[in-house]
Each structure stands twice: as structure tokens, then as C-alpha cells.
Amino acid sequence: MSAKLETLSQNLQQHFGDKLKSLKLALGELTIxxxxxxxxxxxxxxxDQATLGFEELIDLCGVDYSAFGDGAWAGARYAVVTHLLSVTNNWRLRVRVFADDNEFPSVDTVTGVWSSANxxxxxxxxLYGIAFVGHDDLRRILTDYGFIGHPFRKDFPISxxxxxxxDPDQARVIxxxxxxxxRENTPRIVREDTYGDAAHG
Structure with a gap:
């Protein structure tokens, strides 16, 4: 671990203590x-803490862990993963939080902390059906307003x-x-019987 990441790790542990369920280093980046x-x-x-100083939220996404590890995942199904950047301290951090309820996953919104989270x-x-409590304008952004379900959930049908x-008869979209x-498409590969055999050129 670099000296910079070691400092960040110590600052996180000192400030949050037991609030950190885990702190891991992977691929040169800390995840809490x-x-x-x-x-x-x-x-x-x-x-807000000067020893941490993450002024920017650069990414936030949902995750469905239901099929993680070939279905061997035990625990909460939905998580929100956030990537933060401190320009002042020149370090990054990944934050993961699991929704407590798999039937109606929800976590607090952070739009009041970083407006870029909106x-x-x-x-x-x-895409995942994760509700953000306190969000001012929580509505669909990529799918149609009449869309049923959440297409990035692992149990959502591909079609x-x-x-x-x-419909030209009704002159409207239906x-x-x-x-x-x-169906399952398997590409057909046609090769000679001697393909790859050095003895046959």
C-alpha cells in the first residue's frame, strides 16, 4: 500500500471507527x-472533514448480487456503489452500501451532499429498482414511462x-x-478436419 493510501486508510479508521463494516484495498484503490x-x-x-476532503462524486451505480459467485452469494441482494474523488488530497475512494430490504431496496439519497448524484x-x-429516500425527483431516466420492471436485475427476462x-390502424404507439x-444462437464454425495440424500444412 502506498503512503498516500495508508494515510487515507488511517484517516478513515480514526474518523469512522466501528461505522466501517469493512475496509479493503484492491487494484490500488480503497473500498469501504x-x-x-x-x-x-x-x-x-x-x-466535510478536511482529513478526507472528497469534494466530488464521480460515479454512483446499483449492483444486483443475486447471481454473484454462481449463485453462492449470501446476504443482501442490492447495493449502491459510489466513487468519490478528493482533488485537494489527490485520492479516490469507493463506498459500498447494501439495502436492508431485498423486496423494496432503498438507501438515503446523497443529492444533498453532491448534486451530481441526481x-x-x-x-x-x-435499472435496479433501488429507491433513494429523500430524492426530489426520483423517476425513470432511461426506460419508457410505461416500462414494467427493472431491466438490470438478474431475474429480468432478456426479451x-x-x-x-x-400501430398504423390506431395511428399510435401501442x-x-x-x-x-x-432462442440461443450458437455460431457455426466450419473448418477442415486437418485444421491446425502442422503435418498437413
Whole structure:
């Protein structure tokens, strides 16, 4: 671990103590995990404490762990992962928080801490169904307003539930059940019997 990351790690441990569920170094970057109950307070302190100084939220995304490790994952299914940057201290941090309820996943919004979280949280809500409590404008951002479900969830069907098409008779766009039949495409490779055999040139 570099001296800079060692300093950041010590600052995090000193400031948050037991609020850190884990602190790991991987690929030259620190990742901390906090509980949903502590999430907003920790994120606010990460911005406001001079020894941490994370002025920028550069990414926020949802994660569905239901099929992680070939389905051997035990624990909460949905997480929010945030990437923070401190320009002043020249270091980065990844923060992960799991939603407590798999049936209705939710965590606090951090739009009041970093306004850049707005569209990221809307995207995580749209694609994973993770609700951000306190968000001022939590609505779909990528899918259609009438879209059913959340397409990045591991149990969402590849073909979806409904399809949209223009109906010339009704002169409008309509929704209907999916007409695409599920299939598996396997590319056909044609090679000579002696392919790769050095003795046959």
C-alpha cells in the first residue's frame, strides 16, 4: 500500500471507527462498506472533514448480487456503489452500501451532499429498482414511462415483458405482450478436419 493510501486508510479508521463494516484495498484503490443506517452521515463526513476532503462524486451505480459467485452469494441482494474523488488530497475512494430490504431496496439519497448524484440515483432506480429516500425527483431516466420492471436485475427476462410498436390502424404507439421467442444462437464454425495440424500444412 502506498503512503498516500495508508494515510487515507488511517484517516478513515480514526474518523469512522466501528461505522466501517469493512475496509479493503484492491487494484490500488480503497473500498469501504457502511450500513444503510450510517450511509448519509458517513457520506457527509467524507465531504466535510478536511482529513478526507472528497469534494466530488464521480460515479454512483446499483449492483444486483443475486447471481454473484454462481449463485453462492449470501446476504443482501442490492447495493449502491459510489466513487468519490478528493482533488485537494489527490485520492479516490469507493463506498459500498447494501439495502436492508431485498423486496423494496432503498438507501438515503446523497443529492444533498453532491448534486451530481441526481441522475446517477435516477439511473440506479430505473435499472435496479433501488429507491433513494429523500430524492426530489426520483423517476425513470432511461426506460419508457410505461416500462414494467427493472431491466438490470438478474431475474429480468432478456426479451422483457412487453414490446412497443406503432400501430398504423390506431395511428399510435401501442404496448403488447412480447412476440419474440427465446432462442440461443450458437455460431457455426466450419473448418477442415486437418485444421491446425502442422503435418498437413
Amino acid at each position: 462498506e457502511v450500513s444503510a443506517a450510517d450511509y448519509l452521515a458517513v457520506m457527509t463526513d467524507l465531504r 441522475w446517477f440515483e435516477r439511473e440506479a432506480f430505473d 422483457g415483458h412487453v414490446e412497443m410498436r406503432y 404496448y403488447q405482450p412480447v412476440t419474440i421467442e427465446p
